[in-house]
Structure formats: structure tokens, C-alpha cells
Amino acid sequence: MNNESPLRVENLSMRYRRGLLRHGHQALDSVSLEVGRGQVFGLLGPNGAGKTTLIKVLLGLAVGWSGRAELFGEPANHRAARNRVGYLPESHRLPPYLTGRKTLELFGMMCGRDRRWLRERIPVWLEKVDMTRDADRKIREYSKGMQQRVGLAAALVHEPDLVFLDEPTDGVDPVGRAAIREVIAELRQRGTTVFLNSHLLLEVERMCDQIVILDKGRILKQGSLEQLTNDTGTVRVVLASEPPPDLRVRLAERELSVDGLGLEFLGEQPEVDLVVDQLRAAGCSIRSIEREKNDLEDVFIDLVQGSGVKQ
Ligand SMILES: Nc1ncnc2c1ncn2[C@@H]1O[C@H](COP(=O)(O)OP(=O)(O)OP(=O)(O)O)[C@@H](O)[C@H]1O
Numbered sequence: 602m603n604n605e606s607p608l609r610v611e612n613l614s615m616r617y618r619r620g621l622l623r624h625g626h627q628a629l630d631s632v633s634l635e636v637g638r639g640q641v642f643g644l645l646g647p648n649g650a651g652k653t654t655l656i657k658v659l660l661g662l663a664v665g666w667s668g669r670a671e672l673f674g675e676p677a678n679h680r681a682a683r684n685r686v687g688y689l690p691e692s693h694r695l696p697p698y699l700t701g702r703k704t705l706e707l708f709g710m711m712c713g714r715d716r717r718w719l720r721e722r723i724p725v726w727l728e729k730v731d732m733t734r735d736a737d738r739k740i741r742e743y744s745k746g747m748q749q750r751v752g753l754a755a756a757l758v759h760e761p762d763l764v765f766l767d768e769p770t771d772g773v774d775p776v777g778r779a780a781i782r783e784v785i786a787e788l789r790q791r792g793t794t795v796f797l798n799s800h801l802l803l804e805v806e807r808m809c810d811q812i813v814i815l816d817k818g819r820i821l822k823q824g825s826l827e828q829l830t831n832d833t834g835t836v837r838v839v840l841a842s843e844p845p846p847d848l849r850v851r852l853a854e855r856e857l858s859v860d861g862l863g864l865e866f867l868g869e870q871p872e873v874d875l876v877v878d879q880l881r882a883a884g885c886s887i888r889s890i891e892r893e894k895n896d897l898e899d900v901f902i903d904l905v906q907g908s909g910v911k912q
Pocket residue numbers: 617618626627628646647648649650651652653654655
């Protein structure tokens with residue numbers, strides 16, 4: 602394996618043509634991003650943002666795009682690069698007449714693995730997605746969540762270096778979702794890069810190292826969870842005992858809201874230092890100091906509602 606970035610996109614644009622009309626729909630507009638080895642990268646965006654289109658370009662399933670799209674330093678539509686990739690499409694359909702076990706064998710062989718190699722690996726993957734017991738039943742007899750579990754194992758059985766997971770927990774129960782999170786954590790540990798597309802922001806918060814928010818084909822924001830949900834400016838101090846009444850009055854004068862043992866105010870570090878000095882001088886013991894964070898859902902909704910990206 603070389604040190605090339607598993608996935609790099611530069612100024613990628615894609616316009617779907619509509620019939621004979623020259624103007625079509627701009628699904629991607631100058632998108633640039635890079636994903637490092639072993640990263641779990643979350644792609645977020647509202648319906649129609651261009652997420653699936655981006656994945657299709659990277660998998661060589663779309664035509665008519667411009668810019669650069671590379672997997673492992675090779676053009677994305679290059680066959681050699683694609684052999685190192687796994688893909689779990691959204692709302693996938695597995696062959697209904699195959700058993701779960703045979704499905705894994707078929708997908709593994711299509712990705713260049715031989716039967717002997719697969720015979721050892723398939724039971725391991727069935728176990729990871731908790732499908733050992735149902736491995737020899739036909740896909741048509743599986744529930745949606747069971748199909749999703751086998752679909753995930755089928756995307757991973759050849760042990761790719763990069764995997765695209767489109768809504769991997771769709772239809773899966775909470776225990777299964779936890780198992781899938783565990784699989785993703787293991788992939789990250791092994792150095793496999795995961796490109797995750799999900800509307801479940803809590804899952805993204807739990808799993809992703811880097812996040813991109815896309816809307817109307819453009820990147821609105823990208824960075825680590827920390828960077829995206831950076832603090833709101835509000836500081837919350839919790840005291841070990843209630844502040845004396847005269848200190849309460851002085852704090853209220855400085856626009857600090859006092860509620861029982863808690864104090865809240867808007868401020869940067871110098872303001873925090875001043876408040877701490879004032880509390881300590883009055884003999885108050887401080888239990889904790891925290892900066893209030895946005896959650897990813899707030900950030901997502903604010904960005905998407907305020908994006909005003911026009912086409
Ligand atoms: N084959 C197509 N022909 C014309 N327009 C298309 C085609 N496929 C997608 N689009 C349009 O491109 C835009 C992006 O679609 P895409 O499927 O990439 O969105 P998405 O972010 O994956 O959405 P969702 O979260 O709903 O799955 C949408 O406006 C969609 O209508």
C-alpha cells in the first residue's frame with residue numbers, strides 16, 4: 602500500500618442533463634475534499650444535496666463530471682483503484698434467491714477474492730453482523746434489518762481499504778446499530794477508511810473523525826466534530842455551595858445569571874478568569890467550569906436553513 606490519500610476530490614462539478622435541454626441540474630458545484638487513511642468521514646446534507654452523486658462519481662458510476670476525483674492517487678474511474686473499495690448502497694437489493702452466506706461468497710469473488718480465502722473470512726463477517734444463525738436462509742426470507750446487516754458484510758468481506766457506506770444503519774434495531782458502530786470502529790483501527798453517508802446525526806457524532814456538510818451541491822462546512830460544534834460563547838460554572846447574597850448582587854450587576862449552584866455568562870477567557878477570581882475571593886468553591894457546545898443537529902439546521910445557496 603502506498604501513502605496516497607484514499608480519496609481526494611478537487612473542484613468536482615456534475616450537472617445532470619435533462620432531455621435535450623442544455624441547462625440541467627447542477628448536482629455538485631466545485632466540491633473539494635480529502636480523506637485520510639483510517640479516517641471515518643461523515644458526509645451530511647439534506648435530501649437532494651448531492652451526496653449520492655458524489656459517491657457515484659467516485660465509484661465511476663456517473664458520467665459528465667468535471668474536476669479531479671481520485672481514489673488512492675488514481676482517477677476514480679480506474680479499475681485498479683475500484684478493486685480496493687467496498688460499497689453499501691442506500692436501499693440496496695441483494696439477489697433474493699441466494700442465502701446470506703452465498704451472497705458474501707458472490708460479492709467477495711466479484712471483488713477478486715478466491716473461494717478458499719473467503720471460506721475462512723465469511724464466518725467471521727457473519728458473526729460480526731450477528732447473522733451466523735440465519736446465514737443459510739434465503740435473502741427473500743430476511744427482514745429489512747437482516748438484509749442491511751448482510752449488505753454491510755457483503756461490502757466488507759473482501760476487506761477493502763476504503764468503504765462507502767450509504768445509510769448503513771437504515772432499518773437496523775438499536776442492538777444491530779451498536780454492532781455496526783463496533784464494526785466501523787474496528788475498521789478505523791485497522792486503517793480502513795470509511796466514507797459514511799447518514800441522516801442520523803447522532804450516529805455521525807459518535808463515529809466520525811471528519812465531517813462535511815453539503816447542500817445544493819456545495820460544501821457549506823467541513824472539519825472535525827470539535828471544529829463544527831465549537832462553543833456558543835456561553836460559560837457555565839457550577840459551585841459547591843450557594844454564593845452569599847452580596848456576591849449574587851455583584852454577579853447580577855455583571856450580567857451573570859445565577860440559578861442555585863449554577864452561574865451562566867457569555868465570555869472569553871479573560872472574563873472567565875475574572876469571574877473565577879471574584880468567586881474565589883468570596884470563598885466559593887468551584888465544582889466545574891464548562892463551555893456550552895452546539896450539537897451537530899443545531900449546526901446542520903442553522904447552516905442548511907441559512908445557506909441561501911441559489912442555483
Ligand atoms: N439521474 C438524475 N437525473 C437528473 N437529476 C438527478 C439524477 N440523480 C439525481 N439528480 C438530482 O441531483 C440532485 C442530487 O441528488 P442526490 O441523489 O445526489 O442527492 P442526495 O444528497 O443523495 O439526496 P438523499 O439524501 O435524498 O438521498 C437532486 O436534486 C436530484 O434531483
